[in-house]
Amino acid sequence: MNAAVVTVGDELLAGRTTDTNATWLCERLTDRGVSVDRITTLPDRIGDIARVVNEYRAEYDAVIVTGGLGPTHDDVTMEGVAAALGRSLEEHDGALVWLEQEGYSNDDLTDGTADLPAGARALHNDVGVAPGAVLEGVYVLPGVPSEMRAMFETVESEFSGTPTHREVVVIDEPESALLDRVERLRAEFDVSVGSYPGEFVRIAIESTDETSVERATAWLRERSETVSGDA
Template structure:
């Protein structure tokens, strides 16, 4: 399964907020064997949201959009997603009914709180107010991290792939000095390899065959300082 992530928010593009949602979703999806092929940040503009969702909808099995939910002037994600699928934004009776059951009065809710693209499957916000939704293969989640994580729990079983096994080998050598050994590692074993320099070089070995990953890690560990 291949997925694209879209984060909505001027504050992320300006550097005022760190995009922790994409990092968290990337880890969660990877643990389920799902390939995250794209992570994109777009501003709070309907046309930008619609354009990237429309493009990714045709290229990937699912799109996850986070941020920009709610009734304020810059919360335009629902409108952008609706435009991507040529749908209207409508008031969801299901969302309003759920909010009432959660203790909110319709009269006290800001206009637009329960709006979703027409025909969408509503996702209750169990940590906040503004609902999320699913439109075809596009999952729309809140930007507030606690709300996003809780809502993802309600749909996480809809994301699945072939689980990968991971091993990490630390090498106290320059990354450039490891190139020949990493190339031989890929030739010998059915694994993928990534190297990440820091105080030492962390070599991340991944594969769907647990035994092959273990053997590859042991082989490399014997050949690095």
């Protein structure tokens, strides 16, 4: 299973808010064996949201969109997703019933709070108010991190794939000196290899086959000046 993550918000693009949602989602998805192939941040513009969601839903098994939910003037994500899917926005009866059960009457709710793309499955917001939605592989979640995380956990079981095994070897050598060894790792063990320089060089070895990762890791450690306690 592969996925794209789309975060929406002018404040993200202006640097006033740190996008922790994408990082958290990627970690959870990766742990479940889902390959995240895109992370895209968009402004609060209906046209941009519609264009990107429409493109990504054709390419990926799932598209997760966070941010811009609610009834205020700049909360346009639902409208953008509806446009991408060729749906109208409609008041969702199930969302209204759930909100009423939570103690919100129609008089308490701002117009548009429960508007979702026609035919969508509502995702209830146990931490906030604005509901999320699922339709045609597109998952729409709130932007408030606590709300987003709680809502994602209600659908997390719908995301699955082949887990990737990963080991990291920390080496006290110049990155340029490791080029030949990295190439041999890739050729001989059928693993993906990432090289991350800093005070030391961190070589990350990954594969869906745990034995290949273990063999490649052992091979590299035997031929390198590793740092004690590498991880």
